[in-house]
Amino acid sequence: MKLIFAKSVEGRRGLRLPASDVPAAELPQELLREQSAELPEVSELDALRHFTLLGRQNMGVDTNFYPLGSCTMKYNPKINERLAALPGFTELHPMLAQLPEGEQYCQGALALLYECEKLLAQACGFADSTLQPMAGANGELTAIMMFAAYLKSKGETRRKVMLIPDSAHGTNPASAAVAGFTCREIASNEEGDLDIEELKKALNDEVAGIMLTTPNTLGFYNSSVAEVVALVHQAGGLAYCDGANLNAILGRIRPGDLGFDAMHINTHKTLSTPHGGGGPGSGPVCVAARLLPFLPQPKVHKNAEGLYSLSEDAPQSIGYIAPYYGNFSIIVRAYAYMLMCGGNGFQRISENAVLSANYVRERLAPWYEQKYERSCMHECVLSASRQSALGVNALDIAKALLDRGFHAPTIYFPLIVPEALMIEPTETESKQTLDEFCEAMIAIAKLAEENPEELKKAPLSTPVGRLDEVTAARQPLLRV
Amino acid sequence: MPFIANTDAERREMLAFLGLDSMGQLWQKAQVPEPEFDFSQMPEGISELEVSQKLQGLASKNDNGLICFLGMGHYDHFIPAAVGEVLGQSGFYTSYTPYQPEASQGTLQAIFEWQSAICRLSGMEVANASLYDGGSAIFEALTMSLRTLRRRREVVVSEALSPIYRKMLDTYCASLDLKINYVPALDEKSDIEGILAAVNEQTACVIVQYPNVFGTIEDWSAALTEIKAQGALTVCSAYPSALALLKTPGEMGFDIVVGEGQPLGLSLAFGGPYLGYMCTGNKLMRKMPGRIAGQTKDTQGRTGYVLTLQAREQHIRREQAMSNICSNKNLCALAALVYMTVLGKQGLREVAQLCHNKAAYARQRLSAIPGVETLGDSPFFNEFVLQLPRPAESLLAELLKKGIAAGVPLGKYYPGRERQLLVAFTEKRSKEEIDLLAENLEALL
Numbered sequence A: 001m002k003l004i005f006a007k008s009v010e011g012r013r014g015l016r017l018p019a020s021d022v023p024a025a026e027l028p029q030e031l032l033r034e035q036s037a038e039l040p041e042v043s044e045l046d047a048l049r050h051f052t053l054l055g056r057q058n059m060g061v062d063t064n065f066y067p068l069g070s071c072t073m074k075y076n077p078k079i080n081e082r083l084a085a086l087p088g089f090t091e092l093h094p095m096l097a098q099l100p101e102g103e104q105y106c107q108g109a110l111a112l113l114y115e116c117e118k119l120l121a122q123a124c125g126f127a128d129s130t131l132q133p134m135a136g137a138n139g140e141l142t143a144i145m146m147f148a149a150y151l152k153s154k155g156e157t158r159r160k161v162m163l164i165p166d167s168a169h170g171t172n173p174a175s176a177a178v179a180g181f182t183c184r185e186i187a188s189n190e191e192g193d194l195d196i197e198e199l200k201k202a203l204n205d206e207v208a209g210i211m212l213t214t215p216n217t218l219g220f221y222n223s224s225v226a227e228v229v230a231l232v233h234q235a236g237g238l239a240y241c242d243g244a245n246l247n248a249i250l251g252r253i254r255p256g257d258l259g260f261d262a263m264h265i266n267t268h269k270t271l272s273t274p275h276g277g278g279g280p281g282s283g284p285v286c287v288a289a290r291l292l293p294f295l296p297q298p299k300v301h302k303n304a305e306g307l308y309s310l311s312e313d314a315p316q317s318i319g320y321i322a323p324y325y326g327n328f329s330i331i332v333r334a335y336a337y338m339l340m341c342g343g344n345g346f347q348r349i350s351e352n353a354v355l356s357a358n359y360v361r362e363r364l365a366p367w368y369e370q371k372y373e374r375s376c377m378h379e380c381v382l383s384a385s386r387q388s389a390l391g392v393n394a395l396d397i398a399k400a401l402l403d404r405g406f407h408a409p410t411i412y413f414p415l416i417v418p419e420a421l422m423i424e425p426t427e428t429e430s431k432q433t434l435d436e437f438c439e440a441m442i443a444i445a446k447l448a449e450e451n452p453e454e455l456k457k458a459p460l461s462t463p464v465g466r467l468d469e470v471t472a473a474r475q476p477l478l479r480v
Numbered sequence B: 001m002p003f004i005a006n007t008d009a010e011r012r013e014m015l016a017f018l019g020l021d022s023m024g025q026l027w028q029k030a031q032v033p034e035p036e037f038d039f040s041q042m043p044e045g046i047s048e049l050e051v052s053q054k055l056q057g058l059a060s061k062n063d064n065g066l067i068c069f070l071g072m073g074h075y076d077h078f079i080p081a082a083v084g085e086v087l088g089q090s091g092f093y094t095s096y097t098p099y100q101p102e103a104s105q106g107t108l109q110a111i112f113e114w115q116s117a118i119c120r121l122s123g124m125e126v127a128n129a130s131l132y133d134g135g136s137a138i139f140e141a142l143t144m145s146l147r148t149l150r151r152r153r154e155v156v157v158s159e160a161l162s163p164i165y166r167k168m169l170d171t172y173c174a175s176l177d178l179k180i181n182y183v184p185a186l187d188e189k190s191d192i193e194g195i196l197a198a199v200n201e202q203t204a205c206v207i208v209q210y211p212n213v214f215g216t217i218e219d220w221s222a223a224l225t226e227i228k229a230q231g232a233l234t235v236c237s238a239y240p241s242a243l244a245l246l247k248t249p250g251e252m253g254f255d256i257v258v259g260e261g262q263p264l265g266l267s268l269a270f271g272g273p274y275l276g277y278m279c280t281g282n283k284l285m286r287k288m289p290g291r292i293a294g295q296t297k298d299t300q301g302r303t304g305y306v307l308t309l310q311a312r313e314q315h316i317r318r319e320q321a322m323s324n325i326c327s328n329k330n331l332c333a334l335a336a337l338v339y340m341t342v343l344g345k346q347g348l349r350e351v352a353q354l355c356h357n358k359a360a361y362a363r364q365r366l367s368a369i370p371g372v373e374t375l376g377d378s379p380f381f382n383e384f385v386l387q388l389p390r391p392a393e394s395l396l397a398e399l400l401k402k403g404i405a406a407g408v409p410l411g412k413y414y415p416g417r418e419r420q421l422l423v424a425f426t427e428k429r430s431k432e433e434i435d436l437l438a439e440n441l442e443a444l445l
Helices: A046-056 A078-084 A094-098 A107-124 A136-155 A169-180 A196-202 A225-234 A289-294 A328-364 A393-404 A429-448 A451-456 A468-476 B008-017 B023-029 B048-060 B081-087 B104-120 B134-148 B163-172 B192-198 B221-229 B242-246 B283-286 B314-320 B330-367 B394-399 B432-445
Strands: A128-130 A162-164 A181-184 A208-215 A238-243 A262-265 A284-286 A299-303 A308-310 A380-383 A420-424 B153-159 B179-183 B203-210 B233-238 B256-260 B276-280 B293-297 B303-307 B382-389 B420-424
Touching: A046 B081, A046 B104, A078 A128, A078 A328, A078 B048, A094 A107, A094 A308, A107 A128, A107 A162, A107 A262, A107 A284, A107 A299, A107 A308, A107 A328, A107 B048, A107 B081, A136 A169, A136 A208, A136 A238, A136 A262, A136 A289, A162 A169, A162 A196, A162 B420, A169 A208, A169 B314, A196 A225, A262 B081, A284 A289, A308 B283, A328 A380, A328 A420, A328 A429, A328 B008, A328 B023, A328 B048, A393 A420, A393 A451, A429 A451, A468 B081, A468 B293, B008 B276, B048 B420, B081 B330, B104 B242, B104 B276, B104 B293, B104 B303, B104 B330, B134 B163, B134 B203, B134 B233, B134 B256, B134 B276, B134 B283, B153 B233, B179 B192, B192 B203, B192 B221, B192 B283, B203 B283, B221 B233, B242 B330, B276 B283, B283 B420, B330 B382, B330 B432, B394 B420, B394 B432
Parallel strands: A162 A181, A162 A208, A208 A238, A238 A262, B153 B179, B153 B203, B203 B233, B233 B256
Antiparallel strands: A128 A284, A262 A284, A299 A308, A380 A420, B256 B276, B293 B303, B382 B420
């Protein structure tokens, strides 16, 4: 499609602004830009048509099954969108709550933040939570910064090593590095779990803690996770739960009960808030009692009369993670979702998510290799290694799925599975959809045996075919 | 109501396919222990109607009828209806990161257009797909400078940078082996001499705000030449709406431009989601954090878009990555793109001019009140500092009772400025509202 800039016509307008009701004021010429910014000049209709057509070039949850592993592409309830758009929420300036007596004018918003923090902490088994982190990776960083502050307060500054399993998402080591730690990778054993003997070898008085995705990125629940946490604690370290896969255990296992000191939650995964084509998400962090003094500020409090206010009086707090209280409109959606689900609903979410993933895994087992032969949680990781021997790799299978009306699974992750296809169906998809998807996967597996060349041409039905990523990186063209 | 599709019969069928009779057996096979916590202790789920009523109730306990003169980085600008209309399209909001570019051209082309538009506005050469917010973007610019100038471990920051962003910097930098030199402001201005004196061969970057936190417009062109002579990089946190009118950071010669994109079509929403933007020059392109979209061709020679230069990112480089950032603020960047498109070349300029007109009128009107003064006579954009005859905090509380959120008292952030109030004006504020502020303020003094 043509760029919006190519549709621009000099003098065309999309919006009329009111005339100035005060005298025009001039700024000194030397402070003004030489030429106007060359932004598009289009009508409102031109703009709407352009962006509407662009939006139709995307697959989304509302139009396609989107089994992108580790991303929990569940349905985004429409009521959440409507509630987040209430003017009583959208028009509030965040500074209002920090003005003298200003909190009186935003009691509803403060109450929502407070109640949401408590509800999350309860659902995950922790003492409290913060809603400030603006994304999952930002939540990881917040938690690891709290670990750093805690260790410093105990005089344990030599603890500079963060242990991270080899199956971890890339943000774990990256977040640990930003928070000032060095990373040590721990291998997985032949069942796909963290190797406890390797862990024991790595534990010493330089270890700050461990970052453990639970269930792990292979989609497996490690039944010795509580033992792992206890071992790290005995060695003087802290344990962090990457909650990216919370959808698998919500309503059944609370990471706080396993002994974890902190965890983050991706509201855009487990709590149904939209992914927005890559954000905004939100990454609240829950903490155990010993980390409470280190939570970010400002923090919402509720007094004996039931009035809410902000405080900034925690001397050990790590400070400000977000300019104010996090991605508030996203929190509104997550809170509405949690209220609708309730405790019993949480249980049904994980049950159905786990059942669907195992169903897909079992249906595709005759056709696709599995590095580990065991029941999975909310997602299953298959391997295209059998097809790869025929010249068809995970990428080809992904593209062939697009032609069949399905978004592709996550591919080539986790790194420890060759030709990985990571499929996460979520609880909101029906058996019919799963069956149709499995049939497409089976048809592709057959085609790989019969006519592999056919798959190399995919996708053919999308607005563009396979794109030249090498040239894009070597001769970057990043704007017009 | 957890939005589950399958019926009990379908679940039984699926379990039977797995050779199981109950979900309990599946949990056992997946090695998941029995629950320790009884989730039925938590509140029961409620219906869509009930949740609507409950949240409408909470929303109604917020007073969004106050006349807003609050700014300090986040402003009450008008948002054209077209913005919400585009954001509400499911192709945009129910999709995810464009990992499969063929099925995500809408998002990728929009990012490419956003990168183009924000470069044109800031006068810079390249931009990324967006960052979390204006504050974290400053931190990313700081670490980008440290990566570029590896042996330098000092940073110079003007205290005329938003105090909120300075607090965020302190948090994010806590574990870095780094010295931050904060240079105090002089009245409503940055202390340019002080900043130049603080720069040395250890300085990785100098960070300033434009217009500064007090609303003052400062031309950094001459100072940048001196800073660059010391080999340091220069970072500007800029208010994007102002750039439609003012000399751009690019024209002044900044190396990295970041800022808060909220004024470009995003609601205030009690703190977010907001939008960090980042632009730089071609030579620092590969040092930039975050996602970047690039134009390329498909196998048939058709133009298309992909995420590119990914070797910088955490999913490839892990702990060696440029940043831990994974997502961007994609939908927020789309909002800003639609805003810039609908307002267009002329509209954005008119908004900036209206903001300045209102502020200029207000400055004249408010400083005519006996006992009320403005600090200095520097040029300002849409925000300035009022010096009041009484502590600003108590006056502000009284004005709130009159339905006016009159501004941000500066004493909390700048000791010694207890009688100062930072007031902001957008195109939404009418002459009538400004007069009302003046009358009420005068009556209280």
